[in-house]
Amino acid sequence: MNDKYQTIHPRQLFLRHLAQTSPGPLSLEIDRAEGLYLYDTDGKAYLDLIAGIGVSCLGHRHPAVQAAVEAQVNRYWHTLVYGEYVLNPQVKLAALLASQLPGLDAVYFVNSGTEATEGAMKLAKRFTGRPDIVACRNAYHGSTHGAASLMNPVDFTLAYHPMLPGIRHIDFNDEKTLDSINHRTAAVVVETVQAESGITPPKPEFLQALRRRCDETGALLILDEIQAGYGRTGALFAFQHYGIKPDILLLAKGFGGGMPIGAFIAPQHIMEVLSHNPVLGHITTFGGHPVCAAAALATLEVLLSTDLIAQVPAKEALFRQLLVHPEIREVRSAGLWLGVDLGEAEKVQKVIAHCLKNGVITDWFLFNDRTLRIAPPLTIDETTIHKACEVLLEAL
Template sequence: MTTTTWQDDAGRDLVRSFGDRMALFTRGEGAYLWDGAGRRYLDFLAGIAVNSLGHAHPVFVEAISKQAATLSHVSNYFATEPQLALAARLKRIAGTGPTGRVYFGNSGAEANEAAFKLARLHGGAERPRILSLKDAFHGRTMGTLALTGKPWMQEPFQPMVGGVEFIDSTVEALEAAIDDRVAALFVEPIKGEAGVVELPEGYLGAARELTERHGALLIIDEIQTGAGRTGEWFAFQHEGITPDAITVAKGIGGGFPIGALITFDAASDLFYPGTHGSTFGGNALGTAVADAVLGEIERAGLVANAEERGAQLRAAIEGIGSPLVEGCRGKGLLIGVGLTHPVAKAVVAAAQGHGLVVNAPNDETIRLVPALNIGDVEIDEFVDLFAASLATVSDALVLDGNEVSA
């Protein structure tokens, strides 16, 4: 009998688009993961901003168990109580008012696909142009990839769905590009996959004014920034504006796959029967879990905790005093640690060696998106582990003869 490792099995049986898996995790609890050898890791990636309550939270577990024993799926020919409850909650926390509506899918990419179609319905033949930002990320399906301003990701799949134009993330670029033939502007309030890069101050306010002036939709991708992660329910709320639509996923389900398009005012009437749909989207199981997760975020005050702990975490990182740390970006518990050298992958590997899970969206940034309910214990442990990880990489650079002074 041939004995194989899990790496062998993954390399043989799983598609190669994700590259080599970094570890085999077997269970999680709170802010911690355990691998097959029983080693514990502090998880400051949380499934890429997905596990809002951490791992195996009692509210999450109970919601799945209770709903699975009652009703899981009936299709969108029918309504269910969890679906209606979650739609009402999302409208309330997004501030849509009574005219808002919610479309449910199964992921962020599906939410952005729905938003793309919403833009087309609004634009028609008279408004064929859609604007998106350079270096933006909105998904990997053919539609959402067309909205993603990363040419290297698009190149193998050309030709893209037409009509999308990419502009710099400046008010000046938007003013130069927008006209009455634009159907919609897609923006991320913070570009997570670009390295946790915030829009310029005042950008969303200017975007709202310009899109209204020219009759275009302002569609905000809140997939990574939503569900309280930035210290507000949604990042657009920091700016005091009202968009035409937002897309959400990741943290709203706390680990259960679900996404949604939330529309405001006149945009809520653009879809009509037959224009969009999903077999699994909005099923009773997924919506019950998401409603429970959002309810716990609200009950436990985790939106405010994200703001407080984010500030605490940024100060602690800067207090490490590592010559590799250039500074921190982001809001709340969506943090990008800028590095002075392109060694982010080495830092991630060193962190894993020290029992810490973090992420490198590019060569010069470490992304931190821990569970929203972290506290002093987790932050203190993170600082020790992250400092050790940075020191490991700094020492290696010195041995290689590279300068790493601040």
């Protein structure tokens, strides 16, 4: 047996054998994770102030989620491709979701956020018979070819052209651009709160006008709550703040409480077009994997049975109260989700590095490197918020 790999440092193996996504990976060597903290192989604790980019909404290895995973692991794992067998964790999760989403009663489970976007775009085209999709500038909906076609600015996608045809862009929060939605539009894909622009909450009037324009033209409104959902903004779903409802809702990230699962959710009369003429309108082998669905069910049950979501506004206010410094230009927030604008990418990088040295993990945003990302697990407590802000202010 070739045991050479056992003598090479894991960090070297990481650089040598894992596909790299940037020239400067954080390269923390993770040993374990629990609650708000990651621990490296030297035993150093790191406060996860970004929840693995919006995933670990209940912290790492929440006991209820872990117990659900363990119970499911002991029962069955993969059994058949998605959609054939009746699997208890899937059906319970779908029913509980439907109870929280009046009118959206059909759940298609997938593996990730980008697959949820893909599935929803296909569903909208198929249901409406229309060719075009409208999306917002500075939005991120995923990295597979279809979802990436929605991306604008095009810096990240130029190398992959041609992208999907029929994509038009509007400006988030600008009602004047809604005229681009017309009778050729199958769907408008919008994040309820725009994430990667550095946290841009919606103007309620914009979302309401968007809903009206979709109704007028017959376009479906797809709300991407892959980051914004699951309590992050102080409601289970962010759209609940704004008096509107989507035709299709996208979930992933926090949905699985740390396990990989996503979903696109629509009314049954829309979703049913995927099942005939031809059958199998979307196919996925692992979508809604039973172990992930069990984790997602436990996550939702915890969110619904505790006051974690109700505590979000007070925790947001505490962050905002503490994050005052001459170097901070602006703090934009939507619940326990803050963008701290420092005005320069270099400053953001320095703060990230200082925080990392001092055991706090922060990040920047894909389309806004001048802004620092804060999106901790919803389980963060007041004392830890004070501690985190001390480290951040010290860095500044």
